[in-house]
Amino acid sequence: MLLDRVWLIIRSGSQAAERQARLCADQLRADGCSVVIAPSGLNLNPFPGLLASESELPDLALVLGGDGTVLAAARHLAAHGVPILSFNVGGHLGFLTHEHRQLKLGDQPENLWWRLRHDAYALERRMMLDANVHRREGSVLSPLLDEAHCALNDIYLKPCFEEAAPICELELEIDGEVVDQYRGDGLILATPTGSTGYGMAAGGPILHPGLEAIVITPICPISLSSRTVVVPPRSRLSVAPLGETSGSVKLWKDGTDATSLRLGDRVVVQRSDNMALMVVLEHSPSYFRTLSHKLHWAGSLSSAEPASN
Numbered sequence: 001m002l003l004d005r006v007w008l009i010i011r012s013g014s015q016a017a018e019r020q021a022r023l024c025a026d027q028l029r030a031d032g033c034s035v036v037i038a039p040s041g042l043n044l045n046p047f048p049g050l051l052a053s054e055s056e057l058p059d060l061a062l063v064l065g066g067d068g069t070v071l072a073a074a075r076h077l078a079a080h081g082v083p084i085l086s087f088n089v090g091g092h093l094g095f096l097t098h099e100h101r102q103l104k105l106g107d108q109p110e111n112l113w114w115r116l117r118h119d120a121y122a123l124e125r126r127m128m129l130d131a132n133v134h135r136r137e138g139s140v141l142s143p144l145l146d147e148a149h150c151a152l153n154d155i156y157l158k159p160c161f162e163e164a165a166p167i168c169e170l171e172l173e174i175d176g177e178v179v180d181q182y183r184g185d186g187l188i189l190a191t192p193t194g195s196t197g198y199g200m201a202a203g204g205p206i207l208h209p210g211l212e213a214i215v216i217t218p219i220c221p222i223s224l225s226s227r228t229v230v231v232p233p234r235s236r237l238s239v240a241p242l243g244e245t246s247g248s249v250k251l252w253k254d255g256t257d258a259t260s261l262r263l264g265d266r267v268v269v270q271r272s273d274n275m276a277l278m279v280v281l282e283h284s285p286s287y288f289r290t291l292s293h294k295l296h297w298a299g300s301l302s303s304a305e306p307a308s309n
Helices: 015-030 047-053 067-080 112-117 244-248 287-294
Strands: 005-011 034-040 060-065 084-088 122-137 140-151 154-159 168-174 177-184 186-190 214-219 229-231 237-242 249-253 256-261 266-280
Touching (some): 015 060, 034 047, 060 067, 067 084, 122 249, 140 154, 140 256, 154 168, 154 266, 177 214
Parallel strands (some): 060 084
Antiparallel strands (some): 154 186, 154 249, 168 177, 214 229, 249 256
């Protein structure tokens, strides 16, 4: 990998990420690399400004933060084919990040920059979702180009009442066929990467990120027949609010507010043409070891030995 231009994306408000970013920038600039440092957070989005003002795309986006910082980077950089290398510095759970201890910057022969320049890493391609909102104008349903959204983890719909119980009614079509009408706290459409996020908390399955599929999980449905469904990646999912509560249904992408839906509106969710490019440093990465560590499963896969039979 060339390291002529690097964007350092850091978790906004994290002093640990800021300190680490300064150290990374000093070392990269000493080797002649052009470096841009940009904070990213819930109310701080640096990517439109970077993409508009920088004359060239970076060879690498180095993300120092938690999963939220990585998700924001993936949503904006996947379309441009920029690889993302992330470390959990000042972040939380960190399913998508390397551990902080793997950020080896010293003078050792095979430090991080040596490994990147000598292609001692792997690239994972992660499936993403596109959500296009179609607004009802009279009797015509038309897509609005400025209301296209993408997500690496999930797209979900939830009610947003201020003074009432959080219940909404949503109709789901799959490839033009009405499958169910959900009444409950909402609906989650997740990628395999996002299956360990909100979908898992709502009782959905965990899918290996090497798979390509879409997981449909109702949130607290008021029906025992409404269950999680896993569909092929080429499926076309269409969700529309129903009933009197439709004016208070909100669409979310990767946990951030996207837009609101009214009665007659519809959101169409499909696999994106773009893939998130994630740099992996481990020589023998184990997704199951990551699950065991992050989810605090009983026992330890790192010390377990195969059964004799």
